[in-house]
Amino acid sequence: MxxxxxxxxxxxxANLGPGFDIIGMAxxxxxxxxxxxxxxxxxxxxEIQGIGANTISKDPxxxxxxxxxxxxxxxxxxxxxxxxxxxxxxxxxxxGLGSSGASSAAGAYAVNYLLGMPLNMEELLQCAMEGEKxxxxxxxxxxxxxxxxxxxxxxxxFNPIRIIRLEPITNAEIVVITPKLEIGDEKxxxxxxxxxxxxxxxxxxxxxxxxxxxxxxxxxxxxxxxxIGISGDFVIEPARSKFIPKFYDLKEKALELGAYxxxxxxxxxxxxxxxxxxxxxYIGKTLISILKDAGTEANYSLHTNxxxxxxxxx
Ligand code: HSE
Numbered sequence: 001m002x003x004x005x006x007x008x009x010x011x012x013x014a015n016l017g018p019g020f021d022i023i024g025m026a027x028x029x030x031x032x033x034x035x036x037x038x039x040x041x042x043x044x045x046x047e048i049q050g051i052g053a054n055t056i057s058k059d060p061x062x063x064x065x066x067x068x069x070x071x072x073x074x075x076x077x078x079x080x081x082x083x084x085x086x087x088x089x090x091x092x093x094x095x096g097l098g099s100s101g102a103s104s105a106a107g108a109y110a111v112n113y114l115l116g117m118p119l120n121m122e123e124l125l126q127c128a129m130e131g132e133k134x135x136x137x138x139x140x141x142x143x144x145x146x147x148x149x150x151x152x153x154x155x156x157x158f159n160p161i162r163i164i165r166l167e168p169i170t171n172a173e174i175v176v177i178t179p180k181l182e183i184g185d186e187k188x189x190x191x192x193x194x195x196x197x198x199x200x201x202x203x204x205x206x207x208x209x210x211x212x213x214x215x216x217x218x219x220x221x222x223x224x225x226x227x228i229g230i231s232g233d234f235v236i237e238p239a240r241s242k243f244i245p246k247f248y249d250l251k252e253k254a255l256e257l258g259a260y261x262x263x264x265x266x267x268x269x270x271x272x273x274x275x276x277x278x279x280x281x282y283i284g285k286t287l288i289s290i291l292k293d294a295g296t297e298a299n300y301s302l303h304t305n306x307x308x309x310x311x312x313x314x
């Protein structure tokens with residue numbers, strides 16, 4: 001058995017507009033790094049460093065990476081092992097870039113690797129979802145799945161869990177705009193609670209149509225159609241955008257500047273625009289100046305859609 005492994009897992013954008021809880025993409029940066037080994041002394045140990053480390057639970061029973069790793073041990077019959085883990089956070093927590101998903105994916109992958117890879121893709125994903133559940137209150141898979149497998153992952157069913165990996169978008173950049181807002185511990189829980197429980201039939205039709213645009217665009221590698229899909233969230237965006245200053249002004253400006261599509265990243269408050277290569281920097285600068293003029297500090301970052309999920313780091 002290998003004694004120690006270092007892995008890293010990427011930030012992700014969940015939902016991609018209309019695909020609430022069923023689609024997400026891996027980004028090329030930032031990443032979480034984990035160093036993991038197994039012991040037989042009955043004592044789990046956890047150390048966390050890096051961005052936002054002080055906001056993350058150090059209790060092995062509440063920490064998403066540890067819970068995901070423990071779930072792998074249980075599923076694979078390795079309960080006798082203890083987990084020794086060091087996390088270096090690169091994905092900032094609570095901004096909507098799948099921070100707990102990255103840690104969960106990395107924790108599950110590392111433990112499975114140390115055991116000699118007994119679990120298959122779907123089993124591994126289920127274990128990573130357990131980590132997401134302790135962090136966010138719901139075991140959604142649209143961050144952990146792309147964090148594990150890279151590219152763009154579509155969740156075809158939950159029970160049994162079935163996924164399909166779509167080719168990453170290669171010829172576009174993604175600009176992420178992050179407003180600096182006061183965000184509490186329960187960000188994702190609250191962002192889910194405020195969602196409508198029922199939607200009118202016509203809203204359902206519009207949403208399905210957007211999702212069809214998104215998937216057809218991805219399959220055909222047609223950026224304009226992907227963008228129409230991303231921009232057409234008629235259910236989640238109207239509820240969550242109320243908590244993001246100037247959301248619709250930002251969306252309008254991004255599209256006016258040529259972005260293919262614009263929406264909220266995961267549960268927010270970050271937003272993202274899919275843009276032509278070379279235009280993201282200008283779009284990012286313009287959008288944060290709109291936010292600053294309205295009294296909200298913000299920053300932006302440039303990304304691509306990564307083909308890699310969790311990778312072993314030498
Ligand atoms: N699909 C989830 C949500 C992602 O939108 O609540 C949270 O990161």
